[in-house]
Structure formats: structure tokens, C-alpha cells
Amino acid sequence: MVFYEEQSGKSHTLDFSSFPAPLAMQRWMAVLLAAQCGARGGSKRLATAKKYHWVLRRFTVVLSDAGRVPSTPGELAPEHFQILRDRYEDHPTSLRLYLQALRRLMRKRDDLTEEALHDLLRTRLPAAAEATQVMAYSDHEWQQIMTAVRRDVRISRDRIRVGVRLLARFRDGELIAGSREEALGRMLEEYATTGDLPRNESGVLRDEVSRLGGAMAISGMLSLTRDESTAFALLLSALTAENFGTVKTWPALHTRPDGRVSAQAVALVEETKPRRGPDREYMVVALEDLPASLRELAESEDTEPRLFLSPLRVYQLLLELTQTARRLSGATRAFVS
Template sequence: MSEQISHQSRLAPTGPGRSSAMPSGPYESVPVKHSEQGALTVPFTGEDGRTKEYDFTRLPLPRMHRDLAIAFAARTGPTGTLRTKSSANSAYLGIRRLLAFLESLHARPTSLGELTPRHLERYRLERLKTVKVGPVGTELALLRMVLASVTPDTELSPQLREFLQQPGHHRNGAKAVGRPGYSDREFRALVTAARSDVVGIRERIRVGEQLLQTFRNDPENLDPEDRILAAHLDAMDQTGRIPDVTWTTRLTQRVQHRFARVALARHLYLTQDDLTPLLLLGVALTGRNSETIKELPAQHRVLEGRAVAVALTKRRRGKSQSRESVHWEIGTIESRQLHTPGGFYLLLHDLMRRGRRLTGDTRVWSIWAGIAGRPADDPAGQGKHSSLGHIDPYALNLTRDLKLGRWGASHGLTDDDGNPLEINLNRLKTTVEVRRTRAVGGHLPSASRTNTMDVSFVHYLQGDPRIRDWADQVLTTAINEAEANARAFRPRILVAGGEAALNSSPETMADDLGISPELLSRVIQGELDTLASACLAIHRSPFTDADVCNVSFLTCLRCPNALITEHHLPALLSVRDLLQTARDTLPLDDWVEEHGRTWLALTQLILPKFSEAQQAKAATKKPVSLHLSFLSGPQEPR
């Protein structure tokens, strides 16, 4: 202890104006493990508490292992952006597939320094042979994130570094459109069936609890068979152990082995078959993604008996917005319990409280899954054994076979054409979004409670035929407004005749343009040029409060501070070509939103000011190095 105190006394004192003392020795920010046997692994602990260890040792191309492992650890570590087990799994699987593909090439790269954008493009095309565009785009995005975290970045080729820094990667391929939701009739039938099952679950557990309470208070009031059953329930409640039983039911059927244990467990605990109606009703009542319902925490607060406060996990929002506190209505009478999100949550919490006592989980979910099906040396199997078969069904991951088709068939659910109704949690979420949007007259800011307006429309509303008509009207209005705004704007343009007049009367020309002769002289000399115009007031932007304008170069074409002369014409023609190419590749509504106003200003107000001869001459001088992603820069003001 004295040695430690002595060491601390030698440190420089801290205080205002003094830097804190830095620890000695190297600092390793990423947890990469090297075992004595040569194994290279990355341990992971997500923000949701799920853990895993990723082994890079057996992957192909060993010279890449260490750099990729460190980059992967940085991305999945405490300061990284891949903070759930599912996202870490996806990134690791992407790395494994990429390395396997690279190894199969005749001229394969052996180190990260030899990896080029062409290799990634060939990998993308190979994956598209068997996988849809959306998942491939997601996989490539994760790979680019990991590669961008390689340190130092000089380990990568200059071409690859430049490629990773380019914006617009997410625009590759067609944007996925959400599937249509259910019709009103289909939705009512589905929710009614789910609610009926949940009522059955509630009553089943209540009957078991009443039988248990009677056994403890007045066992003589039970008939012999119920007394035997209640004795089992008493032991189950106290220990969590589901005994091996064989008994004769009132229907004289012998129930034994595994089915007997499941039947016995269901008197006090939930099982796998209960998950389907509970999840379906949870999505229908809350309008939340099924992933959010699966992550519901056990901790909550009841507010004046009217609402419950719950902190939700929003897995798709990113690290900075992964938590959201909500207040859900409870309902003042029990008949409304399964019609309100708060009432549903409290029922869910109560139904699984016994199981949570045994697992100690912080999420609300707990079922009895038995102890069979896993070898004893498997970590998940050991966890199941230690909790006597009681588990959080979503502790390891959020994927679990719910047998939705079988559930729908058991209730005889059909679509509007009389065919078996496809049961899909995403379609159910879409239906809730659609119904909410219709209820508020199509006003997205009012309807978008669980997602941003963009996410609500693209992923949940855009594919629904009942919303599409309304959206088309909104889009038409947006186009008309964009055109009106563009036409109301009058850019300042100095054409050839104006440049000739400048030589004879610069003061008059400057006065006509509303600027000083000195500023006009700087424009003519090219001192104020941006990419396709001159900026007369870069410190007084109408689009931003920043000290220096930092908006897109494309926005210059509809900015009152811009002055366009003939020597800008080659770049303007190149911009027109780039916008035309984007129009051919982007969905029309995306293109209108991003480039509609710029296109109208350029083609209707600027280029017509120049003669065909001027444009033909300028076309021979068009720059070849312009890229739309560079021109776009920051997102344009809306």
C-alpha cells in the first residue's frame, strides 16, 4: 500500500489549467485474444447482455486475420456501432464468406494491402447469384464498416481507402419496399384469434394458481386426483422442477413421458406454443417491431394505476438511439386488459414471473422448454440444465421458430380470396402503421410514433395499396411545389453579351447584377468559383447558419448568392448528365425528392440562357472527373 501511495505522490497535481497525468505503458483498445495454441479470438458482450467469442483462427487467408480481428473488435466493442449479437454475427459471417470467396480466386489477394474495390464488386456479384439485393447490400455495408476500422488505414490500398470513404454506397441496388399489410377483415380475424388464445393462457395459469392456493389453504376440499396434481404444482412452484409423472386424467387417458411433463408445466408456466399468440397480440396492440416485443424488459413503473412506463430497445435505430421510454395505457377494467398495450404488458409480466425467479433474467420473457435436446458440454445446454428447463427464449438470439403457418391453420384463418392466411409479423406491423395513418387522415408526422416518417413510409406504408393512392397525391403535390419554387427563383447569369458589355461599362453591369464592380471582377477572374458557379457570399448562406456555407454544390444552382458565367457551362452540362443518369437509376420519387428542384433550375432556368452554339462548344470541354456523390456533399436542404 505504501508503494502505491508513494507512486501516486510523484504524479503531477491536477486542477484548472493542468493536464491530467497519463498512465504509463501501452494502451490496447480492442480485446483480441491470442491463446498459447495460436488461436485468435474476439470476445463480444453486447448492450443487450448477449455474449459470444468469435474465432478468426480457422478462417481462410491467415495473413488477413489479425487486422480483420482488430477491426472487428473495434466495431463490436463498447465504442463501436455493432453492439447487438445479431449484428456482430452478421459482420463475422460476412468476413468469413468474403475470405472464402477471395481464397477461391485464381489471383487471390493474400493480405489486406492487396484487396481492391474490384474484389468487393466481384464478391457482390457472386452473392447476387443466390441472395436478394437487399441482404447483399446489408452484408456489403457491414464489410465496409469493418474494413474502414482497419488501423492504421495505410494497411489498405489507396484505391480501397478512397472507395470506403465515398458516400452513396447505400444507394446501390433497388430500395426494398415493405409488403402490404392485412385487410381490415383479415386483421380483425387474426387479432381476435390471438386475443382468444391469450385469454386461454391467462385462464389456464389462473386455474393452476387457484388450485395451488386451495391445496395450501384447504387441501381436504380437493378430490384425490386434483390433490395429486396440486401437490405437484406446489413442488414445482417452490423448486421450479417439473417432475416425471404418469397419471390418469378424468378422460381415463394415460399421460406420460415428455407430453406429461409439458402438460404439467403448463399449469403454472408458459411454454413454446404460447409465444406465437403473445407475440402477435403484442405487435398488434403496440405497433412495435417483433424484435422490440422480444426485448421487453421486466423492469417497469406503474403510473397512478393508468399507465405503465417501460424502456424499450430499438435495435434498428443505432447505438445513440437504441433506447426509448414509452408510457402505455393500462385500462381501468380487466375486460380492456387485452385491448391496451399497457394491460398486455402487465399480463405478460405476471404470467412469467415464476420462470424469471429461476432464470434471473432482466427481460420479461420466460418459458419452460425442458432440458432435453442439448449436449451437456454445450454452454446453452448447461444454462438450460442449471435453470431446470426454464429459459428466456430470446436470451441467445431473437430468432425462434414460431410455426406461424400451423397456428393460422389451427384457427382456420383465410385471406380475402379464401386461401390460407399467411401469418407474418412484419405484415402485422405494417397493418398497424396503415391503420394509424388512415386514422389521422394520412398525416405522417402524427402517425409515425414508432419510427421516423421516412422509415414508416418506405418500410411499412409504401407497399400498401390503400396508402399508395394517398402517397401518390402527396408526391404529385411535392413535384408541383418543387417546380413552382424553382420557377419562382431567378438565378443570376452573365451570358456572352453581358461579358462583352462588361468591358465597356463594368459599373453598369455590376449594378444590374446587384453587386460591386470589385466583386464582379473577382468572379470574372475565377476567384470565387465553386464547381459549377461562383459564390458571391459564402459567409451568408440562405440554407445554413454555419459561418461558412457547407451545403451541397448542387444547391448552388438554386441559390441567390450564385452567379453563373459562360466559363461554368462545361461543368453545368456535366452536372446535367449526372442528374440524368441518376434519374435512370433511382426510384422516381427518390430522384424527385433529392434532385427535382436542382434539375428544374438547371434545365428550365439556366441552360436555356445559353445558345446552342455556346452549349456545343462547352460540351467539348466537359470535365470527366465530376461525381454526383461529390457534388451532392451534405444532404440538400429540404
């Protein structure tokens, strides 16, 4: 069976033929996984599909070691689940994981006997291991984090805008021929056009690339680094109270219902939350600008840091700084580095 992860598009083959079980049981377990991880199932991540596949395989291995593998789903009995409990009674964490997964996969199956299903669902799960206490960030720590994130965003903004202006001056013929600026402008033109830098016939970057700062420095004049992209996601997550994992998948395409003319600017961005289930996973988040009174304050030269208090402005800045990388890659997402 081939599983396709919804958000990333990654595919992975889940092989049931190696399970130590009859063909009918192998096929049935493939059906179980397809129901849980398919288009209308609640599990959309590749890691989750792999976990279910692993649990099903362990279940058949345990039954095989005991010499009690059923031939069909209808032959599954309470004693089969008891074999699993006995096998992992000294490993409560593993047993809890296996029983929880089997319950999710089998609880709605009408091809199991009532006795087997009742035994699986009534079994009291082993106590979970004592959770590690998680301490919330203090106000001072949170302020330090936000200060560092805004600093990364500000540095990337200033650097890329300098690169964009230099490239524009090169294209307009304003740079002195033979100067370092002109050579750097030519490099930026190469990168903006092809997504690469000059190379020798062997494929190695030319020496002039190193003399002008290296590939990472030159490409960084027109695109974000991965860490800077993460900083944008963290900042937007903090400003909107959306999960980091949701924010990082936002698209660049959005709607401006205000028509860019109203006093209260807003952008509507589609997002997905697969864990909400197939009927409720698609949502729309509204990225608003600051109120008019604060917007006037934020636009003053002395209060530049306040520009990073507006979710809409941070999102617009992200789109501005990633437009070259998005054009070169053909990506439609907001976060691209």
C-alpha cells in the first residue's frame, strides 16, 4: 500500500506481505490502515501511518511467536489480545501504545466478533509514565525570545532590500564598470535569473564567487535562510496564537476583502489543521493590521520595532522577502528559503 502525506506530498510504501500472518489477515490489516489514514481518515501524517503499520506488524509477530495467528479477522478472539498483554506486561509504555493504536484501528469494525471487540475496548490501559513537568516561559524569557526573533526578521529585511536595490541599479546600468559592486550586481542577476551562480565546466563554482563572499552570502542577498524563515513563523505564531506547524504551511496566495482601501486592513489566508478531522480541517485565518491609532504610531521613525506587532505587516514582509525564491522554485507557499 502506498501512503501519500497530505501536506508534504511525500509517498511511502507500507508493505504487509512480510507480516507473519495468512494472506487474508495481511489484506485485512491493510484495509484497517487505509481506513484510518486514507482520504476520510483522521491520520494524515507519514509518521503516524508508519506507527500504525509497525503496531500491526508487532501484533502479528507476537501472535506468531505464540503459534496462535488467526486465519481471518472473524477468528480473532479475546485470547489473542491477552497474548499481547502478557507479552508486554513488563513494558507498560509499549503496551499502552499498542493497545491504543489497535483500538483506533479496530473499534468500528463489524468483521470482528463482539467478544473480541469488547475485550479490546474494555481492557484498562497501563498507567502512562509520569509526565515531565513543563514550565511556562516567564514574561522576561518570552520578551527575550521575541526580541531575538524580531532581530532576525529585521536583519533579513535590511539585507535583502539592500540586495534588491543593488540588483535594480545593476539592471539600470548605474554601477561603475569593473567595480566590486558591478561584479556583485552581475552575480545577483545570474542568481535571480537562473537560481544558480557561475560555474566552471566541471560544475564547481568559479573563484569570483568566493571573492565576492561565497554562494550563501550572495544568494542570501535575495532570499531568506532557513533559520530566518523559522523566525518569521515563530513571530507570526506568537502574533496570531496559531500553532507553529500550521503557520509554516501558509500559502502566499491570500484574499484582501478590504480592497486595500479601508482603514482596517486585513488579509484572509487559508490554513489546514488535519488533526481536526477531514470535515473541519480547512480554515481561514484573518491577519489584521494594527488599529488606526497604533498604526500611525508604528509608522513614525522612532517606533520602527512596532512594525513587527502587526500580523498583516509581518506576513506582507515575508512575501516581499521570499518573492525571488518563490519565482525560482515555482512554490506557492509563503515560507520558502
